[in-house]
Amino acid sequence: MPETARRADRLSGSRYGNRPTMKDVAARAGVGLKTVSRVVNSEPGVTPDTERRVQEAIDALGFRRNDSARVLRKGRTASIGLVLEDLADPFYGPLSRAVEEVARAHGALLINGSSAEDPDREQELALALCARRVDGLVVIPAGDDHRYLEPEMKAGVATVFVDRPAGRIDADVVLSDNLGGARDGVAHLIAHGHRRIGFIGDMPRIHTAAERLRGYRAAMQDAGIAVEDAWMSLGVTVPERVRRAAEGMLAGPSPVTAIFTGNNRVTVTVVRVLAEHRRPVALVGFDDIELADLLQPGVTVVAQDAAALGRTAAERLFRRLDGPSPAPERIELPTRLITRGSGELPPAD
Amino acid sequence: MPETARRADRLSGSRYGNRPTMKDVAARAGVGLKTVSRVVNSEPGVTPDTERRVQEAIDALGFRRNDSARVLRKGRTASIGLVLEDLADPFYGPLSRAVEEVARAHGALLINGSSAEDPDREQELALALCARRVDGLVVIPAGDDHRYLEPEMKAGVATVFVDRPAGRIDADVVLSDNLGGARDGVAHLIAHGHRRIGFIGDMPRIHTAAERLRGYRAAMQDAGIAVEDAWMSLGVTVPERVRRAAEGMLAGPSPVTAIFTGNNRVTVTVVRVLAEHRRPVALVGFDDIELADLLQPGVTVVAQDAAALGRTAAERLFRRLDGPSPAPERIELPTRLITRGSGELPPAD
């Protein structure tokens, strides 16, 4: 079956009423193909009369330019990809929105996908986006080896990593000051008289978790406190296990009087545990959580600015797209300690 | 300047090292163009030896198929668009994620954008997505007139509206039972002895807000209670104005003893106001909010299942894409009353 027959077939057999093309518009308006293109793109060199005729044909046929053909011809897709961990996580919503706003300001659309913290899925997604020829990529890494992106970056895909650094590859990175923030948070507890302070965080293979753990250790060391193994619980995020970890630290011969939690999900579970606990226990959490101010006591947190992370990364990406390529850079954003009560409770021995 | 010269120009002048194409791979492997295409797409009819040679050339050149050319040829883009109100809103995160999961299961990518509750921006976004030739569109409407999508839908863009119905157009819609949910929530307050019940909600031009208001009125009418104007505050979402509205209802000669709030953002502000109020006031909110169970008292809510809304809509969309087009349908998902304390407080006259 020759192409022309096939096309007719598709016309009738498919539920897609084939969309009109510039060629159809041109035929209807009695002008050349290129003239239609000129009108559609508001290029100069078309008389008002011709323009009107073309516009009428466009309206009559319901023509809309096929951007995917345009992209093929022009080389740029005016879209960027965002690979994050989980869109449903309240931390990534604002980040994603910030990236979107910057993209919009540059006339680009945003394609995004969740890796679900799975390195394979991250890679699959990132490469799928590259195959779509996104102009750039913002990646919140799940894995720790990004050499698979090297050919893409070399081929011109601007890439910026956010929240966690890229693995085994030289690239732009925008991070929060995880170490400093955690150190400040723990030091805050120490300043309020605590010495037996627990830490519950995610797997140390995740960069942010490792840095926050380092911050905890640094603060303890600065205060000359020897950390006991029983005070630390790593690689724990599932609510049930967080609960057991917290309860473990609060029981035993020398229970902790304060807990530092390594991320928002851990924090909310620990808040639940502490609400049931008879003795008051101090708490500082990494990441802000909604309504933290309304709890009794309010939850003191080390807050990151998720929107600023996203904005900074996206702006960096477009700078790279619009101008000459600067050397990869590591940008670190400060965190902010927000005191609300839970972190200022004195130790209750 | 002829095309060939221009291309060479782009090669040297641009920071994009032009990516290798199938043609390049074919040349290097010493085979025909189509044979490369066959290997890339795992089509039959290639001897193992030829396949190996082609694969080597692909690896050596770092070739990746250009999906945007593929799309142009095949007609389908394997991507769907999602137009929502604000990605940063905790209600839309899970919804968006659910749509993404369904898309992923169908091998499609998700492009999304926020309308910021601006009808013009919604239209601009939706049409931009159509120009990209997304296969389908999930829209959370900001405006109330969607006739602009009629040509697109006729041309084959599967479209499903979520959370709010389409305006002046016949299309699939997936909604929560806003009226019923609000009626149940208000009836719950009435069952606990309240009669002077306030309502604070968004502008009635937003469908969900209007339905919830109707639910409030219906419950009051069922109980034979005449609603006073002073008990209702419409079109109010900015925290400052919500605060004033709540304070207004709680003051005066016959203050309300309970408040029903029309969405999550209103609820959190009212919770703040009530926390400062001397008399206990009952509260039921539409939409669940995180940590609602940990507040004192816990916040009773009428919860929608955001993920189910997204999943249902996306599944409907792909059913439309994969099979014959069924007639537009209106799907309504139930809401769930979650009692946590604030809605069970007795009236304090």
Added chain:
DNA sequence: CGCGCTCATGACAACGTTGTCCAGGCTCTA
């Protein structure tokens, strides 16, 4: 009045892929 200049317009190739069809070489069978 004719020369050249400007300007609107259109023909054509190219972007990188996939569908169709044909050619040639091979095997298998009569």
Added chain:
DNA sequence: TAGAGCCTGGACAACGTTGTCATGAGCGCG
């Protein structure tokens, strides 16, 4: 051993757009 049939591989067109260049009409000016 010749003819039929199968299988591999390649040439070519087409998807819908945009960049380049050619063309010819209209016009001003000498």
